[in-house]
Amino acid sequence: MAKKKSGSVAREPAWDPTLNEEVPRNWNAGHKPRHRLVTIGDSLTHGFQSGSVFHTDVSYPAIIAYELGWLDQFRYPRYDGYGGLPFNIELLLRELERSCGRTVDWWELPLALFRGRQFMDRVEDYWERGAGAAIPSVGTVMHNLSVYGWDLRDALELSAAKCRANLGQAKDDLFKQFVENNSERAALRVYPTTDANADMTLFDAAAALGNETDDGDAGIETLVVFLGANNALRSVIDLKVVWSGEGYNTLGGKGEYTVWRPEHFIEELKLVEEKVKQIKARHVIWCTVPHVTIVPLARGVHTKVAPGSRYFPYYTRPWISDEQFDPTRDPHITADDARAVDSAIDQYNKAITKVVRRARTDEAEPRDWYLLDTAGLLDRLAQRRYIEDPLAQPRWWKPYVLPAELRACDPPLDSRFISSDGTRRDGGGLFSLDGIHPTTVAYGILAQELINVMRIAGVEFKTPNGDPRPDPVLVDFGRLIRHDTLVNTPPAIVDSSLSIMSWADEALDVIRRSLTFDV
Numbered sequence: 001m002a003k004k005k006s007g008s009v010a011r012e013p014a015w016d017p018t019l020n021e022e023v024p025r026n027w028n029a030g031h032k033p034r035h036r037l038v039t040i041g042d043s044l045t046h047g048f049q050s051g052s053v054f055h056t057d058v059s060y061p062a063i064i065a066y067e068l069g070w071l072d073q074f075r076y077p078r079y080d081g082y083g084g085l086p087f088n089i090e091l092l093l094r095e096l097e098r099s100c101g102r103t104v105d106w107w108e109l110p111l112a113l114f115r116g117r118q119f120m121d122r123v124e125d126y127w128e129r130g131a132g133a134a135i136p137s138v139g140t141v142m143h144n145l146s147v148y149g150w151d152l153r154d155a156l157e158l159s160a161a162k163c164r165a166n167l168g169q170a171k172d173d174l175f176k177q178f179v180e181n182n183s184e185r186a187a188l189r190v191y192p193t194t195d196a197n198a199d200m201t202l203f204d205a206a207a208a209l210g211n212e213t214d215d216g217d218a219g220i221e222t223l224v225v226f227l228g229a230n231n232a233l234r235s236v237i238d239l240k241v242v243w244s245g246e247g248y249n250t251l252g253g254k255g256e257y258t259v260w261r262p263e264h265f266i267e268e269l270k271l272v273e274e275k276v277k278q279i280k281a282r283h284v285i286w287c288t289v290p291h292v293t294i295v296p297l298a299r300g301v302h303t304k305v306a307p308g309s310r311y312f313p314y315y316t317r318p319w320i321s322d323e324q325f326d327p328t329r330d331p332h333i334t335a336d337d338a339r340a341v342d343s344a345i346d347q348y349n350k351a352i353t354k355v356v357r358r359a360r361t362d363e364a365e366p367r368d369w370y371l372l373d374t375a376g377l378l379d380r381l382a383q384r385r386y387i388e389d390p391l392a393q394p395r396w397w398k399p400y401v402l403p404a405e406l407r408a409c410d411p412p413l414d415s416r417f418i419s420s421d422g423t424r425r426d427g428g429g430l431f432s433l434d435g436i437h438p439t440t441v442a443y444g445i446l447a448q449e450l451i452n453v454m455r456i457a458g459v460e461f462k463t464p465n466g467d468p469r470p471d472p473v474l475v476d477f478g479r480l481i482r483h484d485t486l487v488n489t490p491p492a493i494v495d496s497s498l499s500i501m502s503w504a505d506e507a508l509d510v511i512r513r514s515l516t517f518d519v
Contacts, residue, residue, distance in 0.1 A: 002332040009395040010310060013376025014353055017453045019440040021360040023368045029200075033221035033282060034461075035143060035209050036070045037061060039157065040202050042150035045321070046078075046186075049432035049439060050486070051514025053085030053186055058186075058440050058483050061224070063447035064454075069462045076144040082123045086182035087514045089433040093491040093500065095119050102422050102492040109507075116508045120177040121205065127179045135164065139194040139500060143211050145202045147187045151230040152268040153254055156275065160191035178513055182416060203275035210280030222454055223281035226374070227272065228289040229266055233321045234258035235341050236298040236510065239316065239514045241330040259271045262347035269348075273355050277367075284369045285450060286356050290347040290378040293338040296417040296428070296436030297511075299326050299382055301332075308391040308475040310342075311335040311483050312384075317505065318417040318435060319498035349375050361515055367445070370453050377449060383415040403448065405477035406441055408452035413441070417498060420490045425494060427486050428458060434514055441477060442482035450474045462517040 023264045039045050047059025052473075056062060056076050062411065065074035083091040099115045100108045126132045177423060179185065191200060210220045232249035235241050235258045245261040247253020249268060258270070276284060293315065300312025302322050316325055316332040333341075340430075344493040352371070359367035379386065380400035384387070386393050406413055415433055418428030423488040430442040438446065451473050452460070481487060504510045 001109075010316050010350065010379070010397070011217055011375070012394070012396040013373040013379070014288075015370060016502050017128055017370040017456055018124055019353065019357050019360060019371060021357060021359050026390045033093075033219045033260035034212055035219070036068055036221045037065055037224070038072065038143050038206050038220045038281070039095045039224040039226070040148060040206055040224070040298075041146035041224070042230050043146075043437060044156075044229060045144065045224070045226050046148045046190075047144075047146075047443070049150045049434070049443075050088060050090040051434045051510065052084035052086060052088040053077075053079050053485070054088060056144070058443065058480065059144065060443045060450065061146075063444055063475060063480070064450060065143075067447070067451060067461055067473060068212050069376060069464060069466075071104065074143045074144075075140065077142060077186070079132075079189065081130070083131075084332045085127060085186045086179045087123060087510070089504075090486065092116060092504070092508075092510065093433070093493055097491050098499070100396050100493075102494070104503065106439075109503075112503075113205065113507055114293045115162075116504070117177065120508065120513070124179055127182065127185060127255050129376060130391060135193060137193055139192050139197065140199075141192050141197075141205045142190055143148045145190060145205050146226075147183060147190055147202075149183045149230060150187075150227075151254070151260075151274055152227055152265070153228055154230075155202045155253055156271055157201060158187065158206075158270070160188060160193045162435075163176045163187045163191070166191075168344045169410040170270045178516075180350055188367065201275075203272075203279065206281075207275075207279045214240050217298055220279065220281040221283065222457070223276070223279060223284045224287065225272070225276055226287035226452060228265070228269075228352070231260040231268075231348070232258075232289065232341055232345055233292050235333065235337070236292050236295060237436070237511070239298065239333050239375065240340060241333055259341055259344055260348075262344050262351070264313065265344075266351045269351050269355065271325045277359075282368060283454070283459065284359075284367065285372055286352055287372045287455075288352050289345050290375050291345055291382075292436075293342055294378055294382045294415065295436045296336075296415060296431050297508055298333065301418070303333045304389065304392065304505070309335075310340050310392050312383050317502075318339055319505070321497075321500035324496075345375065351372070368457060370457060371450055372453050374446070374449075375377070377446070378415075381415050385464065387414070387482055398422070400445075402445070403474070403477050405481060406445075408480075413487070418486055418490055418494065419496045419498065419503075420494050422492045422495065425487060432465050433491075433494070433501075434511075436515065439486050441480050444475050444477055444480040451475065457514060462478070 047056040065071045244257040298315040299318040301314040314332045356371045359369040413429035462474045
């Protein structure tokens with residue numbers, strides 16, 4: 001029998017957050033945790049969408065805090081100027097729509113380019129020289145300890161002091177209109193920036209929250225750790241697979257790589273595990289790494305390589321049609337590349353699962369740690385990989401059932417790149433305009449899954465009157481739909497051909513601008 005290629009069999013998710021391992025609940029019932037929710041993560045936890053971190057009030061941690069009745073106490077960073085950092089694609093497209101209408105004809109291209117450059121210049125000026133350039137002096141620690149673009153090494157090593165040292169003197173470049181060091185600027189709104197706390201990492205900051213006491217209240221009730229996507233995500237941002245090598249575990253050397261070899265990821269994960277053990281939290285939820293090859297920024301070209309395969313022969317930008325695609329000219333990765341990246345992520349997730357299992361089965365000190373298999377969640381929402389191709393569905397696969405409010409959306413929400421028919425959304429809805437990060441309602445899905453795990457852990461959710469909420473505790477998706485401008489009224493200029501996205505990427509370099517964080 002021929003040996004199957006590595007990654008040829010889709011990994012089955014871990015369905016049970018406890019991994020079928022019981023842990024005695026021997027917490028001190030006389031003390032309630034001072035901090036009900038703390039999160040450590042990257043862009044998915046920070047609240048990033050459509051190329052910027054902006055609406056942090058509806059990030060998934062903030063959604064959970066709202067449902068806990070604890071949003072007034074939940075501390076999170078804010079980025080209110082010019083659509084956030086580094087660059088808000090939605091605001092750019094709405095600016096172009098105001099100037100040029102629902103379509104940009106060839107004679108309007110000079111005006112569109114002028115308006116786009118104007119917007120880019122205002123964003124750059126605000127964050128580099130305007131009000132956004134001021135570094136807040138904050139001594140308190142945020143509850144949402146997440147920074148977009150960061151991988152395991154960044155979380156382990158970067159601090160406010162190092163971010164401040166990296167800023168340098170920003171240049172007002174007429175042609176390279178990027179917010180320089182935008183990730184560091186964003187981080188300096190996450191970290192406490194006073195001298196006493198300047199050397200804290202994300203893990204140190206969480207540990208400090210765990211050590212705080214006040215009238216007998218101490219520690220963290222639920223800690224969520226969601227890191228690792230950026231150890232593979234650049235493979236689809238750059239459409240280039242460069243496996244980690246020497247220097248992968250250094251801040252100066254890791255930038256050369258787009259995917260971490262599993263053995264390198266595991267070495268970094270061991271360090272993260274030890275840091276998390278030092279944080280005083282009753283419950284810790286670890287999230288697995290989603291398969292980055294599913295996101296609509298990397299669209300599969302033509303038909304699958306074989307009946308029953310998960311993979312297309314090539315993956316390129318979603319605005320390059322099958323007919324237009326030319327592998328000698330257009331950016332792409334191949335089916336074998338995608339399979340190899342997925343296989344690596346499966347091994348990352350196997351290692352994360354082992355971390356949780358070790359903690360729950362530790363005879364000396366069992367820990368109440370849980371696993372949320374976010375890779376499995378995205379797999380079950382994968383439109384082109386599974387939903388449209390029953391032959392590719394593994395035996396374990398079943399479609400994710402959306403909450404009732406989201407099932408009522410017309411047309412149905414799916415994982416394709418979002419588009420409009422000129423009056424309303426006519427496709428997509430789960431991913432924002434950067435083709436990688438969730439829309440607000442999709443962040444709500446992630447929040448719901450974490451709430452389900454928190455209820456298994458015994459976390460109590462309360463009504464506004466202070467009474468315990470009965471199960472199931474459900475996210476208020478009606479509220480999120482009202483907040484979600486992309487689901488309600490996406491820019492009409494984004495039609496199904498995505499021609500405006502193609503032009504914006506070619507003329508204004510929007511993908512690099514919004515998804516490249518070290519500029």
